[in-house]
Amino acid sequence: MSKKDSNSTDISRRSVLKGGTALAAASTMPMFFIKDAWAAKNFRNNPGNSKTVTLGFNVPQTGAYADEGADELRAFKLAVKHLNGEGDGGMMNTMKPLHLKGNGILGKKVVYVTGDTQTKSDAARASAKRMIEKDGVLMFSGGSSSGVAVAVQSLAQEMGVIFMAGLTHSNDTTGKDKRRYGFRHFFNAKMSGAALGPVLKQEMGTDRNAYHLTSDYTWGWTQEQSIKETTEALGWHTVKTVKTPVGAGDFSQYITPILNSGADTLILNHYGKDMVNSLTQSVQFGLRDKIVNGKQFEIIVPLYSRLMAQGAGDNLKGILGTTNWNWALKDAGSQAFVKSFGNAYGFPPSQAAHTCYVQTLLYANACEMAGSFYPPEVIKQLEGFKFDGMGNGATEYRAEDHQCFKDVLVVRGNQNPTSQFDLLEIVKEVPRADVEYDASIFGGELGPYEV
Amino acid sequence: MDALFIQLLNGLDKGGAYALIALGLTLTFGTLGVVNFAHGAIFMIGAFCAVSFQQILTISKKVKDESITFFDAFKDQPYLEIWWGDTGRAIIDYAVPLSILFAIPVMLLIGFAMERGLIRHFYKRTHAEQILVTFGLAIILQEVVRSIFGANPIPTSAPDIVAGSAPIGVLLGMSPDLVYPWWRLIYFAFSMSIIGGVFAFLKYTTFGMVVRAGMHDRDTVGLLGINIQRRFTIVFGLATVVAGLAGAMYAPILSPDYHMGMDFLILSFVVVVVGGMGSLEGAVAAGFLLGIMQSFASMNEIKSIIPGIDQIIIYLIAVVIILVRPRGLMGKRGVMED
Known part of the structure; x- marks a missing residue:
């Protein structure tokens, strides 16, 4: 048999069959091989073989919204505990669909860094930038001021790191200033x-x-x-x-x-x-x-x-x-969270704490669904994601603007409180359908997946 | 008419705070010749005297809250309440006015320590150097307070009995709808009595007479064998107490935070400049004048003509006064005119 010329362009029947078989095999290959391919893809703060992943919690620890910030931080810490399989698991016992296993995210232990936004946009951006560049966070969260949320959300888009907004209520956050890398669970004005x-x-x-x-x-x-x-x-x-x-x-x-x-x-x-x-x-x-x-x-x-x-x-x-939420709600998700938070801190969580806790779990769950930390794929998992058991009934992350839609509570300052925390009386649980609106009314562009 | 009257009252209580701070600043400048940029921080420390006193009175025991069944919740029960029941509760309720008794010795001590420890070394230095060193001191004091109490404002309430509004319309035979918060009226009355007390002290006591003589001509008073320096140290302490009391009583109006002194300092310096550097009467008059002008400028009728005027009115007046009458409304000729 003569040695074949390496530059030969002859195509034999055998090679066509080989190539066809390989192509068919690739197209029917189980998803986890492809996920591994994403994992191998390089992106900012890719944890690679590290045993830990770092999340950033950027909250107002000073300024007019510092009380909310302190409660957000408590919730973040609790969420990290639950993700790592510590404590009673909180809403991980009620969330549906659930892909979290209580072994961190994708088997990596979750660690975190914190920052003080000072309720100021420039300070918040500087703090978030430090988290991304120095601490290598894969996702950052926090809020309590929409000015801050809008500012850090655009930074998230620029730097290709997902921002799971905490308390932010401006229409702009998921309206004219919406970004592909920003997601809001909280309701809006x-x-x-x-x-x-x-x-x-x-x-x-x-x-x-x-x-x-x-x-x-x-x-x-x-x-x-x-x-x-x-x-x-x-x-x-x-x-x-x-x-x-x-x-x-x-x-x-x-x-x-x-x-x-x-x-x-x-x-x-x-x-x-x-x-x-x-x-x-x-x-x-x-x-x-x-x-x-x-x-x-x-x-x-x-x-x-x-x-x-x-x-x-x-x-x-x-x-x-x-x-957005109240600790007195009777659904299983709310009660699981209140019990967990109350045992940890001695008082019930605020709505700011609730949204931050849920956002952390949602991000981790999306990574598990994607089988990767690769942001564009995690974003795709969050877009249009429907879930329940997190305290507000059936909820959906609308793909068009990254705004969560769920029931909204109308409340009144309680005239006859039965405990030191029983300060809000729920007047009406307004169904999600009554508060939905067309995503296009506020304008804005989400921007690209790849940055 | 009612609207104007309400704005007048609002201006008077704001003006009371400006006047008290400016009075202390002027005393320091007039006697020691020192431009004290730490005076706002002293106002802030006064407010924190009220906070500290309230915290001391409410040192609590944690008791289980049986109304919460989801988890183990606790509530704070102050020891004063446990020991003395209603009497203990009443003492806690009156924490702010009672804090005056606490603030006077504390502020006096702080004043003496500042003057003896730092300020006296800068008597002969230029005003620029005095401003730099006292501004640095203000930042240090701010950071000390921040490290102890945190950065967040601390709500400090007035006694329940004066937490609501006074029916001034009924009292003055005007519209029965006309009401004004009791504590703000009390603050105005308090500031007037402090101002009156300081003026009476300077005018009707021998000590005050010597101080006024020293303010006029320090060298001549010294040649008479009077230790004017020691008296000026006491005056510095007095100025510190005045600013401290102004801060303590202001706590229910504006929840104290470590930065509140800076906000007031800038306004108070404008007040001093408008009133005339070194003029006690000028400081008081300008304090009330600017408070009232600021309040009237916040009326919708005025803001619809010049939007945002309420934010700049004080500085606008200062610019006009400095241009037209550089020594201020009641300033002495030759003092800070150039």
């Missing part, structure tokens, strides 16, 4: 308005004069816009909208003009300590005792949480608002 509208109509009627005090940044602006649209659709008149600086402390100069404005309703688009201060001072200035236009003066706090209710004390009693 548009959904708050949709949930709150029917309750406001029922309790306060269709003839009201509303005055808005609004935190002067993306969250405040979009909440004001969404609530204004809702109330004006009910027939209410908007007397005035006034922007206030974040962390103003003394709101008296903004409250005194309300007294003689003709308004009979004050809508506080404030959160955290700003809300506690503005509400307390509004009550001190006698707003809640006033009768205007023959109606009892009312205050509405479209977004509030148990932590704020704790700070505002009796001032919050009877005031309507919305919340």
Whole structure:
């Protein structure tokens, strides 16, 4: 047999058969071989053969939203424990579908680093950048300010590292500023308005004069816009909208003009300590005792949480608002989480803690589903992912804007609390269908998978 | 009319705080010739005297909360409440006004320590050097407070009995709807009494007379055999106490945090410059004037003409005053005019 010329281009029947067989084998090969191929692909902070994976928890430890930040951090730590198979497992006992095994993520133990966003966009970006470049985090999370969330989300896109947003309620986060590498489990201002509208109509009627005090940044602006649209659709008149600086402390100069404005309703688009201060001072200035236009003066706090209710004390009693989740929910997922969190820290979790805990588990679950940490594949697993058992009923991560859709709670400051934590009374669980909207209304582009 | 009256009251309580801080600053400048940039930090420490006192009164025992069945929850029960029941609760409720008794010796000690330990070494230095060193001191004090109390504002409430609003409309024969928070009225009355007390002390006591003489001509008073330096040290302590008390009583209005002094310092320096460097009357008048102007500028009618005017009105007035009358409203000729 003569030796074949290496440059020969002859194609024999045998080689065609060989090639065809190989191609068929490749196309029918079990998925795990392909996943291994992704694992081998190089991407930023690929853990490779390391026995650990690092997650970054970037929360406000100082500033107006520090209370929420502290609770978020507690939840992150608990989630890491559960992922690593420690503790009682929390929501890993109720989440469906569940791909987590309690052995870390893809068999690698989860470790974490923390940062302080200081509730400032520039500080948050610097902290997230440090986590990505120095600590090698595969995913980072945290929130409590939409300004911060929008800023770090764009960094996540630039650097190809997934950001699982914590508490952020601005429409912009999954609206005009949405990003392929950013995901939000928390609800938004548009959904708050949709949930709150029917309750406001029922309790306060269709003839009201509303005055808005609004935190002067993306969250405040979009909440004001969404609530204004809702109330004006009910027939209410908007007397005035006034922007206030974040962390103003003394709101008296903004409250005194309300007294003689003709308004009979004050809508506080404030959160955290700003809300506690503005509400307390509004009550001190006698707003809640006033009768205007023959109606009892009312205050509405479209977004509030148990932590704020704790700070505002009796001032919050009877005031309507919305919340993403409440520890008093009776579903199995909520109860498992509350029990786990309560045993660890001695008090129930806030909505900020809940969303951060869920986001961490969702990311880990998506990695398990993808069989890889390769971000584009993890993103594809999260997009359109439907799940349950995490405290808000059946939930879906909408692929078009990375916004989670689930039931929303309308709550009221509890008039007759039965315990030190029983501060919010659930007025209505608004079904997901009532708060859904078209993803295209806010514009924005998700951007590419590969960066 | 009601709206104007409410804005006037709002301006007076803000002005009370500005005037008290500016009064201390002016005393320090007038007697020692020192531009003290740590004065805002002293206001902040005063507020934290109220916080500390409240925390001392509420040292608690952890008791199991039986109303929570999901997990082991605990609630804090202050020892004062356990030991003395309603009396203990009442003492805790009055923590802020009672903290004045705690703040006076603490602030006096801090004042003496600052003056003897640092400030006196800078009497003969330039104002620029004094500003640098006192600003550095302010940052150190801030960071010390931050390391002890954390960075977050600490809610500090007024006694329940004055936590609501006063029906001033009814009291003054105006609209019955007109109300104003009790504590802010108390703060205004408190600031007026402190200002009155300081002026009376300087005007009607021998000590005050010597200090005023020293402010006018330090060398001549020294030649009379009077130890003016020792008196000035006491005045520095007095200025520290005034700023500290202003801070302690302000705690229920603005939850204290480590940075609050800086916000007030800048405003207070503007107040001093507008009032006239070294003029006690000027500092007080300018404090109230700027507080009231800021309050009126926040009215919607004004803001609809000039948006954002409430944020800049104080600085705008300062610019005009400095241009038209460089020594300030009541400043002495030749002092800080160039």
